[in-house]
Amino acid sequence: MNIRISTTKFALWSSLLVFIISQFLAACGGSSPTSSNKPVDLTLWTYPSAQEVGNPPPDWFFTKEVREKLNINLKVTFVPYGDDGDTKFNAAASANDMPDFFQIPQNNNIFLQWVKLGLIAPVDSLLPMMPQRTKDRYSDPQMRKVATINGKMYVLQEKAGLNKRLGLFIRKDWLDKLHLQPPKTLDDFYNVAKAFTFNDPDGNGKNDTYGFTATTGSGATGLGTNFQGIFGAYGLPGVWNYNTPGKVSLTLRDPNYLKVVEFLKKMSDAHLMDPDWTTLSGPDFRARWSQQGKYGIMPGDFCATICQGNYQPFDVNYPNGVWIPLAPPQGAPGTPVYLGSYSNVGTRIAVSQKALDAGKGPAIAKFLEWTNSGDGYYLAAFGQKGVHYKLDAQGNVTGEGVPVPFYGHEAAPINQIRSLVYNNSEAELKARYNSFKTKNGRTIDPIQIYQTIGTMPWQDQTSAFVIQPAANQGDINRYVDEALVQFITGQKPLNDGTWNAFIKGLDNLNVSDWEAQANQNLKDGGWL
Incomplete structure (x- = not known):
């Protein structure tokens, strides 16, 4: 019996067979013949x-x-x-x-x-x-x-x-030695910082410690994220003031911003801060707290401070030293308090x-x-x-x-x-941020430290991400940063007159236009 198949039919059947094989191989993770x-x-x-x-x-x-x-x-x-x-x-x-x-x-x-x-x-x-x-x-x-x-x-x-990483840390061993409690208000903060500076908390008989120090910078308008916990004492943790429903404005314009600058000047005048704070690099700051033991209160990323590899130099030099998270201090009764702002x-x-x-x-x-x-x-x-x-x-x-x-x-x-x-995931975080024992046998769990910081008050500023920088952003940042440093260090007198002149100077940089643009960006994105 002769079986004859037309060329067209053969081509169709061949194509169908190739397709079926290709689908099978694809399902198995292989490559198709075609x-x-x-x-x-x-x-x-x-x-x-x-x-x-x-x-x-x-x-x-x-x-x-x-x-x-x-x-x-x-x-x-x-x-x-x-x-x-x-x-x-x-x-x-x-x-x-x-x-x-x-x-x-x-x-x-x-x-x-x-x-x-x-x-x-x-x-x-x-x-x-x-x-x-x-x-x-x-x-x-x-x-x-x-x-x-x-x-x-x-x-x-x-x-x-992990978006709530930056906390305030305080030396618990110094608190215990000087019979002090963790500060709850800015006044407490000042008094503890003063004791940490002048009462020989490390017991070495030398006047070589400072109550509080933070580094400046980070690209944000103002002193930077390291000072958020201090400005947060008056509910002003970030560049933008979110405390008025329906609009944002620069935190600089809030009268309470001046109160924080006055507080930092008071700290500087009393020599409670490392005099090099305005120029400290990241490595120098790290060396002074972890190897030289100079600071009693400081801001820090939870892992940069507490994770095993980062904590080790401090543990080697100060095995009895203990850093614990510090809740943000209250600036005045009735004002909101934030440790910082965060973005999702x-x-x-x-x-x-x-x-x-x-x-x-x-x-x-x-x-x-x-x-x-x-x-x-x-x-x-x-x-x-x-x-x-x-x-x-x-x-x-x-x-x-x-x-x-x-x-x-x-x-x-x-x-x-x-x-x-x-x-x-929980399993991944445990692997990345492993618990460890210090030289004197204490167990440190970085994730537990992170979670503790996360329970403190924070302000959600996710929407600030859509705010576009001003055309002259560099000029604005320089003007603000230089003035704040001069006010705090005493290079420029700080009073109502000089502060108002500083705020008025923002107009010369068209900062009002930037604020208007910020609100428009938020409205366009459906955030306001």
């Missing part, structure tokens, strides 16, 4: 988790695994923090050579300019391609509002995990329009979904199993008993993109 095996080239620009430790090695195991598991050639570029990073990004934007996907700079204004220029792609189409990551990270309504511009999402926007805006990732036009969207989504959980997550967050971490009997990550623990200095270069994949 797909190209050529890897997709992806460029990722991100900020290093620890810029001081350097980049991963050229033969980084992470990019090798991405190639093998995802068929993606991933090239990672680490961008400098601050102005240098902005310059690098702007140069790429000017050349229309943006990376395929990237961690968005802190300067949101330059990002908005890239959106207007058409360099950034909406990311709505990527969300269905990474369902678990979208559910876990990109479903918060407030964050979707932050990510949306003209009705489209231009940002893969996560909610901040977390990690931000954008995709270039050029990458989407080149058809790289699915590969980007595939990579992000892979690093959201499972092997990809562990590899990016902690390193190689058995080398940098292992799982304990409960399935939790630990660095005990492995050659190069993930939390050690030696392992830091290979975990430089960990901040992109952290999910801030």
Whole structure:
């Protein structure tokens, strides 16, 4: 019996068979016969988790695994923090050579300019391609509002995990030695600081301690975030005053702002602050509290102060020293009190329009979904199993008993993109911020310290993220910062007349226009 099949029918059946096989292989994670095996080239620009430790090695195991598991050639570029990073990004934007996907700079204004220029792609189409990551990270309504511009999402926007990190810390061993209680008001704060300065709290017989010190700066208008706990005594923890419903204004204009400046001048006049406070660098400040034991009260990031590697120099030099979180002092009865302001805006990732036009969207989504959980997550967050971490009997990550623990200095270069994949689960936080014992046997739990700080009063200023900087922001910051330092240190007299002249001087910098713009930004974004 002769069986004859037409060429057309044969082609149809062949196509159907190829389709069925391709779907089967795709479901199994393989490649279809009709797909190209050529890897997709992806460029990722991100900020290093620890810029001081350097980049991963050229033969980084992470990019090798991405190639093998995802068929993606991933090239990672680490961008400098601050102005240098902005310059690098702007140069790429000017050349229309943006990376395929990237961690968005802190300067949101330059990002908005890239959106207007058409360099950034909406990311709505990527969300269905990474369902678990979208559910876990990109479903918060407030964050979707932050990510949306003209009705489209231009940002893969996560909610901040640890957003109440900066606390006030006080030497409990000094309090105990001098039979003092933690200060509850600014008057108490002054008196404790005075005792810490002049009553030899460390018992070395020398006049070498200071009651309180903080460093200036951080890019914000005013003395910076390190002084938030002091300005928060009068309910003014940030740049913007949120205490009047329906509008914002600069905290500088609130009469209570002057009261805080007068308090800091009183502290400075009495020599209760390190005289170098206006010029102290971060490393110098750290050396003076952790190695020289000079300060009794100070602001600090919970981990920079309490985590094992950061706390160790202090523990070596002062094994009986004890730092504890301090609640923000009250400025006056009836005024709100805040330890600081916080924002819910977390990690931000954008995709270039050029990458989407080149058809790289699915590969980007595939990579992000892979690093959201499972092997990809562990590899990016902690390193190689058995080398940098292992799982304990409960399935939790630990660095005990492995050659190069993930939390050690030696392992830091290979975990430089960990901040992109952290999910801030309870198990992860315990691994990242492990409990430890001090030289004298005390147990310190950094997460417990963080949680204690978080229970203190904070002001939500998430919406301030959408406020665009003034055109002359640098001039405004310099004018304000220089004047505050001069008032506090006595270089310029501080009285009602000089203060009013200072506030009036803001008009010469068009600060009122900036405030009007801020309120408009908030209204446009649906925040007011």
